[in-house]
Amino acid sequence: MKRMLLLLAFIAPVVVNAEPASQIAWTPEVLNRVKNGDINKGKELADSCKSCHGDKGQGMKEETRDDETLPAIPALAGQLGTYTYKQLRDYSNGSRSHDQMTGIAKGLSEQDAADLAVWFSSLAPPENKSGSQNLARAEKMVEQGDGKRILPPCFVCHGGKGQGEKQDIPALAGQQADYFARALLDYKNGRRHNDIYSRMRLIAQQLSDEEIKELAQYYQQLK
Ligand code: HEC
Ligand code: HEC
Structure with a gap:
């Protein structure tokens, strides 16, 4: 049932929301x-x-x-x-x-x-800042996702190098880790809700705050 719902959310507009997530239509x-x-x-x-x-x-x-x-x-x-x-x-x-x-x-x-x-x-993308944290868990999430939680790998949308994908999937490579983490927390608690089809809210809701911090570090360093 859950898998079904998630699938639907990825392929069809979420009809339960009276307000559209965004007024933008890619005409x-x-x-x-x-x-x-x-x-x-x-x-x-x-x-x-x-x-x-x-x-x-x-x-x-x-x-x-x-x-x-x-x-x-x-x-x-x-x-x-x-x-x-x-x-x-x-x-x-x-x-x-x-x-x-x-x-x-x-x-x-x-x-x-x-x-x-x-x-x-x-403009040239931001320079990547490296750190010393172990980011193996984040790397696994980006490349493989997590089948148990029906989480798709981040790369299928954001690209293998975090370069983004048309029209509305942002580049993430080099993004400020503090901002990145806050953006995911905002999707998680619903403060940010302009993602068409709830694509990011559904994902962020399933990530722990610790995983979010690691993913933010991972992408800040991604070359
Ligand atoms: C189904 C496609 C899809 C997948 C999978 C996906 N994203 Fe996204 N992501 C999007 C879209 C679309 C947006 C932009 C939504 C909007 O307009 O606000 C976005 C936005 C974001 C943002 C906000 C960037 C900014 O500059 O504000 C972050 C951070 C992010 N995603 C991280 C991730 C991470 C980490 C994963 C893997 C755990 C992931 N995404 C998986 C589609 C996806
Ligand atoms: C007073 C400081 C300030 C100024 C001036 C400012 N911004 Fe921002 N901007 C921010 C902050 C803070 C955020 C993050 C807001 C959030 O979390 O939604 C942001 C977010 C954004 C985003 C969203 C980026 C993303 O990855 O989702 C865009 C686009 C943006 N600003 C464009 C601009 C442009 C273009 C200008 C000049 C015309 C501008 N900003 C001027 C502070 C500023």
Whole structure:
């Protein structure tokens, strides 16, 4: 029964949710808008993103200072244009929400979002930081999944090198581990719910917090 449900969730829209996970539909019009985004315009617009996402779009580790905790900020460099576009539109129309990004995305037109998406996808992916943790368990999850929990291997969607896959499956290689872990926890507890067909929520719900941390380290180091 469970296997059946999970299968259905992967192949058919989840009808129990009255609200769609995202307003984005990959029509030829939308795909063309992203494909033909103006890279120079995107570069200009991206000046206002640098203070948080870094001057090369590399993101930022979570930092704790005496007076405040600065949140982890995702790398955008080298990300699939269609994924970045979808996330900006999702923030703008309320499918995904965040104190800062919602306001920022509401200030961008569909064309701005396409221009920015093309610019960030043209940048070199973030540099991979290595650590010393044993990540054998994460590697197994990525390559084989877990049949007992009906968890598909991550690579079937995110690619063998964590490079992502059209249209909306993000590249993960080199992503900031702190951000990555928080994204999975947000899917797990339902705070983030803009994944079409609940693809990531169903997976994250079955991962332990410890596994999530290890997967985040694994992908941050993946070359
Ligand atoms: C005040 C800091 C700040 C600024 C400025 C900012 N961002 Fe963000 N951005 C964030 C944070 C924090 C997140 C993670 C939010 C979350 O968890 O949903 C984020 C997330 C994103 C995401 C989702 C990435 C992913 O992997 O899902 C995109 C796309 C994005 N920002 C694009 C932009 C663009 C384009 C600009 C400039 C027009 C910009 N941001 C400016 C802080 C900022
Ligand atoms: C069935 C396909 C599929 C599988 C399998 C899958 N993912 Fe995903 N993943 C997606 C999609 C689609 C999204 C983007 C959803 C959205 O629009 O928010 C995503 C998003 C993510 C994100 C958020 C990235 C960001 O920048 O915010 C992380 C982290 C992630 N996946 C990790 C994993 C891990 C780890 C595994 C294996 C345990 C995995 N995924 C397996 C399809 C998949």
